[in-house]
Amino acid sequence: MFYLVILMVFLPRILIAQTLDSDGDGTPDVSDVYPFNPFKDTDDWGQKVDSYPEAFTSADISKLNRDGLVENINLAANYFGRYEWEWWAVGQDIDAMLGLADAWCDRRIERGQLFYFEGERTNLDRLKSICLTQTAHPHASLKWKNDLSNGTYFTSDLSTYQGWMEQYRKISLNPPSGSANAGMRRNSGYTATQASWPFQFDPATNRGDGYDIKEYENAVLAFHEYYHVVQAQHVFSKREIVDETNNTVRPEYGPTAFSEGSANYISEFTIRKLSQYGIYQGSAIDFPLKELMRGQMNDIQSMLPNCPNFRIEKLNYGNVCDPYTFGMWATAYLTEKVGNIDAFHEVFWPKINALTYVGAFEDTFGLTYDQFNSEFHAFLRLPIEEQLSIIPNINFVTETSIKRSAAVFSDNTLSIPSVIIEDKGYVLDLKLIENTASGVVFQFLSADSIEMPTLPDVPSSIYYSKVGLLDIPDVQIGSESYSISLQLNNLSDLKFKLLSATKNEQ
Ligand SMILES: [Ca+2]
Secondary structure: OHHHHHHHHHHHHHHHHHHHOOOOOOOOHHOOOOOOOOOOOOOOOOOOOOOOOOOEEOOOOOOOHHHHHHHHHHHHHHHHOOOOEEEEEEEHHHHHHHHHHHHHHHHHHOOOOOOOOOHHHOOOHHHHHHHHHHHOOOOOOOOOOOOOOOOEEEEOOOOOOOOOHHHHHHHHHHHHHHHHHEEEOOOOOOOEEEOOOOOOOOOOOOOOOOOOOOOHHHHHHHHHHHHHHHHHOOOOOOOOOOOOOOOOOOHHHOOOOHHHEEEEHHHHHHHHHHHOOOOOOOOOOOOHHHHHHHHHHHHHHHHHHHHOOOOOOOOOOOOOOOOHHHHHHHHHHHHHHHOOOHHHHHHHHHHHHHHHHEEEEHHHOOOOOHHHHHHHHHHOOOOOOHHHHOOOHHHHHHHHHHHOEEEEOOOEEEEEEEEEEEEEEEEEEEEEEEEEEEEEEEEEEEEEEEOOOOOOOOOOOEEEOOOOOEEEEEEEEOOEEEEEEEOOOOOOEEEEEEEEEOOOOO
16 A cells, blocks of 8 residues: 555656656657757757857947958858857947847757756746846846845855956957857857957957957967867767866866867968968968967977976966967977878867777877877977978968969850869859849859869969858950859859959959
């Protein structure tokens, strides 16, 4: 009888638990990997997506600056492969920040992605208010807080606490400076980069005090953060620890000097490479990678007396021997050793799940940490010219140094000699299918692969640059030359709409 009562009490609860679907996505909580996120019912970490990254910018960020940012993050995602990614940029204005904080909290709450979500979800107004404080303190209302203590979920002392958005707003208030964190959240299944504003693209904000910051610096920032995203997407482990710098990290993500150093080095290299190809066309300076790395080596040599017996894997944030700087040269050393500058993202990270981080490192580079540290210490004692010999000879190109062959329009066919789509080159033929007052439309006809130019040779004719846009500066129509811009309608119908056509001066 006693057992029967227990059964009767527990049976309905088990049934409820098995059918409870908190986020209403049709997958019961027991089998829903994100039971409070109606947009996800499986663990899709590491999977590529079709969509471009999503940019969220505060209302005081101009269209020029926003468009420049969007172009940079789309380029990074296109280059390394598209993963789900949000970029949140906050400008200078407090009200605009509060608007962005509102959007941030709505999005996190809709997806159940706040660590205090479960406990507070019965009162959504209060939940959002807590989130606004966590994000924008001291500028958000504290009406939700009904006790006098200084502590809450996210801080033990609200009197000294600043929300993350407020921290980045303060960086935006201090131009020309910029900062971002990559924002991978493996256990919540999302990645949201948090950043200060892009300001390099608008003359109204890129000015003053003798500063003229080039657009490429924002591209390097975007590529740097996305390199972290790509690495994190290759690591499935959910185990987290709090490290000696008080950061919550996943051990399988590896040491700081390797993640930050590779992100720095590969972003600086890759933007220069894409500039060479004509894919990256933002403003830049004459600054060869070798010269950048010469400066970094000078910095290492001045820091080295403070850490004569450093171990690269122990250099963490705040170390007197800076992990970014040491890591950049470590990345240069390791990638040159295996003859593949893309070795981190092409070879190393894809092995981490199977071999562990340390195992994948050894398998990729043929070195234990002990062996690497010993070799790297010896390398740092070499003459600078010998050290620089391992750095690729690559620089930004100026727009005028790219020699392009003309595209030709005849017999209703537009033949473009070289178009880069993702990382490959093609001869592209488009057929004119509509030529009316309402528009001029071309249809994809054929694409033949061409060999990509070998760096550091400047390519002879590359056209495809901006995402979804085909800008062709020289189209021969009879004896005349036009500059035209085509927009890809959508990927499935492969129709290109003519946006503009301007006759070139002969
Ligand atoms: Ca569900």
